[in-house]
Amino acid sequence: MLIPSNLVNEKFDDRYFDVVNALDEAQQIYFKNNNLIERITMGIESKTTFVIGETGFGAGRLVISLMEFMEKSGLKNISIEYNSVELYPLSPERMLNILDGFRDRVGEGIDTLVEAYRSIDITVAGWHSMKIQQSFGTLELNLWIGEALEMVEALEKSCDVWFLDGHSPKKNPSIWRPELLMEIGKKTKTGGTCSTFTVAGAVKSALMEAGFTLKKFPGCGGKKQVLQGVKC
Ligand SMILES: C[S@@+](CC[C@H](N)C(=O)[O-])C[C@H]1O[C@@H](n2cnc3c(N)ncnc32)[C@H](O)[C@@H]1O
Secondary structure (H helix, E strand, O other), rough: OOHHHHHEEEOEEEHHHHHHHHHHHHHHHHHHOOOOEEEEEEOOOOOOEEEEEEEEOOOOOHHHHHHHHHHOOOOOOOOEEEEEEEOOOOOHHHHOOOOHHHHHOOOOOHHHHHHHHHHOOOOOEEEEEEEEEEOOOEEEEEEEEEEEEHHHHHOOOOOOEEEEEEOOOOOOOOHHHHHHHHHHHHHHEEEEEEOOOOHHHHHHHHHHHOOOOEEEOOOOOOOHHHHHHHHO
């Protein structure tokens, strides 16, 4: 299959995501395998904010996948805090160009995300905060421009779930290095979870060292198996 050139991150010679079923793949690996709806529902009565961490913001595909997923759930008055990191931020124009391929499913959510992203100065390192209002509630997007380890160290709270969506470990081992995954383990609530598309041995070992009990789930989008971990 021909890969659209705007989907390739030149820094790592790797795609931001697979071309086929990128939204469904995100929803299976990162949301369904982590029982997101059930867990978010549990926090509604207590008005608890559900805290997400992501390594690799890229084009924001996971964010718009989450918007679609939450909207479809029919849940209301949800508060989600989404902490992500990007070392090489895309221009808003390129982000829009990439995400436009999902317009039939996500519609205006794409413009909302790109407008929020346009409002921050991506040349400035550190945290940038965006409040995005959606039909399901509020999505507070905190994006750290810079290195993933610095972001995790700067994070002042532990996450309910981590979406580990760096490039493949072969193309970018830095985003899977044990010291980073160890720090992610420390910034995960007990009983919290993580998910990733890779089942590479080095990633599994580092996640287990970081305190996660791992489980393999059937893969999707060309991957035989994917990984999910529960922090003990
Ligand atoms: C596979 S892409 C992420 C795709 C994204 N989650 C999406 O759905 O659009 C991985 C991203 O991680 C970024 N990245 C790679 N190494 C990094 C590091 N050490 N710290 C922060 N970001 C990094 C890359 O620039 C790239 O944008």
